[in-house]
Amino acid sequence: MEEGSERLRVARVGKPHGIRGEVTVQLFTDQPEDRLAPGSVLICEAGKDTADRTTSTLTVATQRWNKKICLLGFEEIPDRNAAEALRGSVLLADVASHHDEDEGWYSHELEGLSCLTPEGDQLGVVLELVTGPAQDLLLVRTQAGDEVMVPFVEEIVPEIDAVAGQITLTPPEGLFP
Structure with a gap:
């Protein structure tokens, strides 16, 4: 390499x-x-x-x-x-190497990052970024072991801090169990 x-x-x-x-x-x-x-x-x-x-x-x-x-x-x-x-x-x-946040993210860059609410509550951990024909999705494993597909759009994923190892999510009501 x-x-x-x-x-x-x-x-x-x-x-x-x-x-x-x-x-x-x-x-x-x-x-x-x-x-x-x-x-x-x-x-x-x-x-x-x-x-x-x-x-x-x-x-x-x-x-x-x-x-x-x-x-x-x-x-x-x-x-x-x-x-x-x-x-x-x-x-x-x-x-x-890819480091321009405006150009998007590779799955391996997001895998393992903690998902938190804006208040700091733990929602889960990113398993992978699933690319789709209409939009990409984050596959998140919750602390209970459930897998949740989160639309990878700015309204729901407003902030990614790869250095801190966390993603801020503002999911709609009912998305997470």
Whole structure:
């Protein structure tokens, strides 16, 4: 990894598609055409249920869409059996460090931050930032162990202090149990 860069989770490998080694992917990036373009080199880390437990690099050979599902083929994955062994793996890309709050946040920058009310009451901890077609959502685990999806909009998430490790939330009535 180059100095001044960080690894960004861009996708999770799903099931194989066809017999030529293509896989479906769950996207974690809003720039799949750039970050998953043919020729891109990605770091492949095994997921908890992945058959192939090695961490390796994969070079994107093909990217295409089947309706709204992104399909990737890799130079190193020749067939369906090799593709099946990758199922559940996480694909990471090296990107330039990102610190401009006006440009948004990466999921890994928010994971683990405490969520508080403006009065300082603990609401929970961020598990991940879920990117959606209409808007992004914060997945927050409450102290009771429930998972709550919080719309990631300025009215509900007015302040993020990554240095202090906390996010201020003003959730509507009934969002948190």
